[in-house]
Amino acid sequence: MSRPYDCDGDLAINRAPGEHPPMTFSDNAGTDDLPAPIFDARGNRYAVCTPSAIPGIPVTASQAAASVAQWASQAIKQHCRGRRAATANTLVTDGLIVGPFNMAPPFDILIVNTDGSLAERSGNGLTIFAEALRGDGRVKPNTPFDVHVHHATPNQPNPLSTTLTLAGDASRDGVWVDMGQPAFGPDAVDASQAIAATGTPRRDTNHVAELAELHPLWTDSVLVRVGNPHCVTWLKAADRLPTLDALGRDPFADGLRAIAFAPGGKVRASDAAIRIPPFRAGINLQWAARLANDRVAARIFERGEGLTRSSGSSATAVACAARQLGLVSEDVVAIEMPGGTAHVRFMALKDDAFTAAYLGVAERLAPDAC
Numbered sequence: 001m002s003r004p005y006d007c008d009g010d011l012a013i014n015r016a017p018g019e020h021p022p023m024t025f026s027d028n029a030g031t032d033d034l035p036a037p038i039f040d041a042r043g044n045r046y047a048v049c050t051p052s053a054i055p056g057i058p059v060t061a062s063q064a065a066a067s068v069a070q071w072a073s074q075a076i077k078q079h080c081r082g083r084r085a086a087t088a089n090t091l092v093t094d095g096l097i098v099g100p101f102n103m104a105p106p107f108d109i110l111i112v113n114t115d116g117s118l119a120e121r122s123g124n125g126l127t128i129f130a131e132a133l134r135g136d137g138r139v140k141p142n143t144p145f146d147v148h149v150h151h152a153t154p155n156q157p158n159p160l161s162t163t164l165t166l167a168g169d170a171s172r173d174g175v176w177v178d179m180g181q182p183a184f185g186p187d188a189v190d191a192s193q194a195i196a197a198t199g200t201p202r203r204d205t206n207h208v209a210e211l212a213e214l215h216p217l218w219t220d221s222v223l224v225r226v227g228n229p230h231c232v233t234w235l236k237a238a239d240r241l242p243t244l245d246a247l248g249r250d251p252f253a254d255g256l257r258a259i260a261f262a263p264g265g266k267v268r269a270s271d272a273a274i275r276i277p278p279f280r281a282g283i284n285l286q287w288a289a290r291l292a293n294d295r296v297a298a299r300i301f302e303r304g305e306g307l308t309r310s311s312g313s314s315a316t317a318v319a320c321a322a323r324q325l326g327l328v329s330e331d332v333v334a335i336e337m338p339g340g341t342a343h344v345r346f347m348a349l350k351d352d353a354f355t356a357a358y359l360g361v362a363e364r365l366a367p368d369a370c
Helices: 061-066 070-077 123-134 209-214 254-262 314-324
Strands: 038-041 044-049 096-098 109-111 147-149 160-166 176-182 221-225 229-234 284-291 295-302 334-338 340-348 354-360
Touching: 038 221, 044 070, 044 123, 061 070, 061 109, 061 123, 070 096, 070 109, 096 123, 109 123, 123 147, 123 176, 123 314, 123 354, 160 295, 176 314, 209 254, 221 314, 229 334, 254 284, 254 295, 284 314, 295 314, 314 334, 314 340
Parallel strands: 044 096, 109 147, 229 284, 295 334
Antiparallel strands: 038 044, 096 109, 147 160, 160 176, 176 354, 221 229, 284 295, 334 340, 340 354
């Protein structure tokens, strides 16, 4: 969930010694007794932490991903909680970026959700990591570099490689995140057989019964993978989009967590319904409505986290779903989220296929201000 705390200014870092290669951002990215810096990307926040700041974490990213259950909980407590007395026991980030585990690209990293699970990709998380490196000298504006995200999702490329490009210069014009070619349909998101067997009158959509039981308008969903899995539910008008306040309370909150988080659990469609999870590895949920030929409004409930004000991969998934349905036709589409408006750029391939890139922006927050 995006955290409602105000932060401003810069956050200096002190280099931490250890067996892992130290980062040289400004000075450091956290130690085992000093919290890591927090960055904000349109209301989506991550702490960025060197492996050396996490006691007991293995030396390689692949080993760290395999043993995440042994170290993630303590790392989240140390680096994702508030810096002020009033927020010291409250999580103020949407996750933790751990890395790099090596000194030159391709950089190996982990993206840790606050429930301790690992994400395969995060548009805002990768944007934040790139901005953390911007002043380091190892990456240059307008020069693409690769990041390898290690995770634990079966039957998916591991690590998942993403190409990032710093736009502009020190004026911080953003980061282009190459999200690749989207894959559509139940198989792309590891959906249950019950979902795979459904169809709707609307082309390229599926019916997710667990969503429809929570709200009668949530009937048509596009299932799409942009490195990580998404379920984009379409509504006829923006005034039918759920508010963040409504999504965060019953009757929706428990049911959405059961659908989105992996493994699944109880869905509040009836008093005590235990079901096979509709998405075996969990899924990111979005609700979207077309505003114009180049603009879509969206709300987001993330796998492993919950409500969030913005999400890079979710914005990309919404844009890709809109293009797949023929709702937008421009090469650049704006996605309006509560945390801000993001832009997704398409590049056409043959046979109506396409790739997508997300333009992320992020800034480092002040010390002791969250």
